[in-house]
């Protein structure tokens with residue numbers, strides 16, 4: 001937020017809670033647009049992150065950026081995914097509790113990319129050991145495997161996840177990632193046999209055909225050309241340039257070996273993938289009795305070989321159905337339509353179950369066998385609210401899932417707000433908000449909800465159809481305020497609803513569902529004899545999948561919707577027991593075009609992502625809240641009574657301060673540990689005053705420092721016999737060769753060094769480390785390097801001058817603040833954020849300086865810093881300055897929550 005305050009005039013507000021007209025959707029959109037056009041894709045609503053897909057590579061995901069966000073106070077730096085990830089991680093480490101980050105948004109909004117970036121952030125920034133590297137690699141490589149089998153090119157996204165994913169990353173007590181666990185939701189099996197125009201089947205089919213070597217394809221009985229396979233040509237999708245199947249195949253193959261798949265597993269897995277392709281090419285024709293027979297035996301032979309089932313039994317099971325007649329089982333021949341239906345049902349079933357097997361297999365390799373307690377951060381990358389031209393059973397499930405998550409978000413945000421106000425002893429007026437529980441109940445209530453009614457129709461004896469289901473709905477939930485059908489609608493609405501449709505009034509808006517296919521998709525039936533054949537398969541994966549489900553089914557077959565409902569319930573339970581963070585992803589346009597901000601499309605998403613509602617809840621009480629210590633630290637220079645030091649309790653200091661500035665009673669409330677400010681304008685005014693004051697103070701410090709320099713120069717000249725030597729000239733060289741902002745940066749370091757000194761015996765010391773050499777600053781002897789060196793890392797110069805200046809400005813700001821705030825607490829955050837360091841006792845110490853991922857170790861011996869193990873990539877990247885603090889000061893710093 002502090003950063004946000006400074007930047008507010010340049011690129012809107014970095015936190016929507018600071019919007020003056022926080023109830024205006026237009027103001028919200030304007031702010032989002034303004035920032036997006038400057039490539040600022042992230043904006044907060046309190047601690048929720050709104051992300052707009054840039055559709056282009058931005059230079060904001062580098063290792064340097066990761067280091068920058070590492071350990072920094074959430075509001076110190078501009079909004080970023082890394083800030084969300086880091087915040088969850090730090091709270092988890094310090095409070096030893098569990099967290100989740102919920103990433104939602106519509107297809108193509110950037111959820112999967114966001115979750116991958118968070119995972120990478122943890123992989124790079126968390127401590128790890130050689131032993132744990134394998135866990136890290138497995139966590140990272142589980143993604144390409146799941147994407148190969150679970151993602152596909154759709155019209156909206158070239159790499160669309162066709163399943164919901166929740167991934168727990170487990171950490172040990174040191175904060176190192178030691179394991180993981182994945183839950184998957186509702187894989188879109190129907191894609192295996194049918195794709196809409198312009199879409200593709202799951203990536204793995206194309207990867208295998210493009211990337212698999214000749215011998216493998218020959219063994220699987222496959223040809224390289226995807227056009228030869230009926231299941232791959234339904235969408236008539238032209239070449240997709242953003243997809244490189246050959247390359248992706250290599251990654252997937254490599255991932256298999258890291259994730260511990262045996263050669264047998266891989267053989268069976270590809271046997272299944274190939275079998276699906278062969279199944280799609282099976283054609284049926286009618287015999288003289290009107291029964292289905294297989295037209296050409298080639299495909300079925302391959303399937304029989306790859307799945308390890310007897311050819312004649314397989315043939316029979318695809319053309320017959322086992323039925324019970326008077327306690328006897330007889331095989332009844334299928335007609336051609338039913339045979340095609342049975343064929344597609346097998347293809348969907350084996351693919352769907354193999355996907356579940358895959359997830360379990362990955363889980364086995366991610367599992368941490370050690371029984372010590374672990375904390376977790378869960379990443380939930382789940383389909384957003386979906387409204388298509390024709391909405392079917394899948395959209396119904398997806399939108400129901402979003403209703404549940406919206407309920408969770410509102411409840412948890414409200415709960416958190418309420419708890420905070422109660423904890424702080426602040427008067428709390430309950431916030432009126434739309435509770436979507438009524439819609440969740442409509443869908444999920446036992447006996448009365450839509451899912452129960454659907455199940456009843458699926459399981460009851462007699463002729464149930466999609467239309468009879470619709471009639472049951474009208475009968476049982478017809479009077480519900482959020483349900484309507486053509487029959488129940490008024491004259492005006494009736495026109496837009498078909499006879500086979502029903503409409504739900506979701507929290508995010510109306511969605512009309514076509515009931516056709518609901519029963520079939522919910523039943524997801526596979527003829528019993530087909531199941532039996534697969535249970536006896538010699539392909540280990542297939543046998544495992546079908547045997548297991550057979551065991552399950554002996555209890556009572558669960559319909560797809562009920563399975564989904566139950567898995568959602570347990571997901572919500574998992575989430576409720578954790579601390580939440582939210583990322584809401586927005587898709588800026590339908591054409592995947594960088595820089596294009598489609599107002600209409602975005603307004604719609606703002607609505608159904610519940611962003612205005614969330615903002616309203618966050619702003620219902622107070623726009624801003626801060627701990628007294630932090631507030632005082634930042635603004636104490638604005639009141640003579642608190643500047644430069646306030647010796648009493650921080651709460652009293654704040655009270656004095658705001659009285660002096662002239663806050664009106666209606667503008668704020670004082671809680672037990674925090675100040676609550678109602679309106680953004682109050683805060684902005686304070687911030688403006690602070691900016692003004694800061695510059696005043698800096699020039700004073702500058703003047704004072706220049707005076708000191710002059711004095712020293714004079715003393716030096718007097719001691720003509722002694723030369724200041726190489727060090728001085730080096731400094732001069734550096735000062736003159738660097739840009740002016742770098743000079744300023746040096747200057748600031750020395751300003752900081754100055755107040756830290758405690759007299760002649762332990763003069764302040766500043767030493768600078770550039771590239772591969774370090775210099776000590778004039779008059780300051782290296783021999784008095786005492787305990788407590790603070791190092792501030794200047795992030796990597798990315799060769800763009802603008803960026804370099806920004807970076808230096810960041811240091812400048814931090815350091816200036818430090819300088820003014822004698823209270824060194826604020827230093828902790830800054831230091832911690834930029835790099836890790838440790839200081840030994842006395843003059844013999846070790847300092848670990850992190851550059852990139854590898855620590856570089858310096859030894860201080862007799863005050864001399866020596867690089868013990870230079871990092872190969874040190875070079876120009878390594879720029880830091882350090883200055884000396886008294887032991888007491890450094891102790892107080894070290895007490896902070898260092899990672």
Ligand SMILES: Nc1ncnc2c1ncn2[C@@H]1O[C@H](COP(=O)(O)OP(=O)(O)OP(=O)(O)O)[C@@H](O)[C@H]1O
Pocket residue numbers: 053054055056057058105106107108109110111112113114157158159160161162383384585
């Ligand atoms: N932060 C980002 N930077 C650059 N490009 C991005 C970013 N986020 C998303 N994209 C682009 O948008 C595409 C779609 O993103 P992603 O696959 O994450 O969407 P999604 O929300 O997961 O969609 P779905 O629900 O269909 O899986 C990516 O393939 C990538 O090209």
